[in-house]
Amino acid sequence: MFGSLLLTDILDKYHKQSGKKLWDAKHENLSNEIERIKKENDNMQVELRHLKGEDITSLNPKELILLEEALENGLSSIREMQMEYLNIATRNTEMLEEENKHLALVLVRMFYVNL
Structure with missing residues (x-):
């Protein structure tokens, strides 16, 4: 417990002094990846419906x-x-x-x- 508090303090000091947030960039990348995967999943679901013969009226x-x-x-x-x-x-x-x-x-x- 003591070690984790010390690490937290060190990271907080680093964030304050450098103005950078280490976790924000990583979370943003993860968030972007999640969005990309969600879009890919949505596209695959639409394609699957088309293969089943559903929702094909919108196709050219x-x-x-x-x-x-x-x-x-x-x-x-x-x-x-x-x-x-x-x-x-x-x-x-x-x-x-x-x-x-x-x-x-x-x-x-x-x-x-x-x-």
Whole structure:
């Protein structure tokens, strides 16, 4: 407690003598950064609403074209992933069918050996 009071006194004396406030500049920078992040967040929320098809009446034709292209690119990526999953599922099904045939053959052989 004693050390922190001493540090506070030193900072107060420095502020009075130099006319500078150390924390004000830092707080101003933080405040500016918070404002920048808030604006970025607001812009992203507007963009997300546009991607959902909401509030698009305010967009001009060029912005609508860009939005349409972004949606088409997203849809294309989703279709590619779906095809990849479908191909994997098809390969897995084929492998399981082959394994099933093999196991059925093993069972038949075991049956005839035990007769």
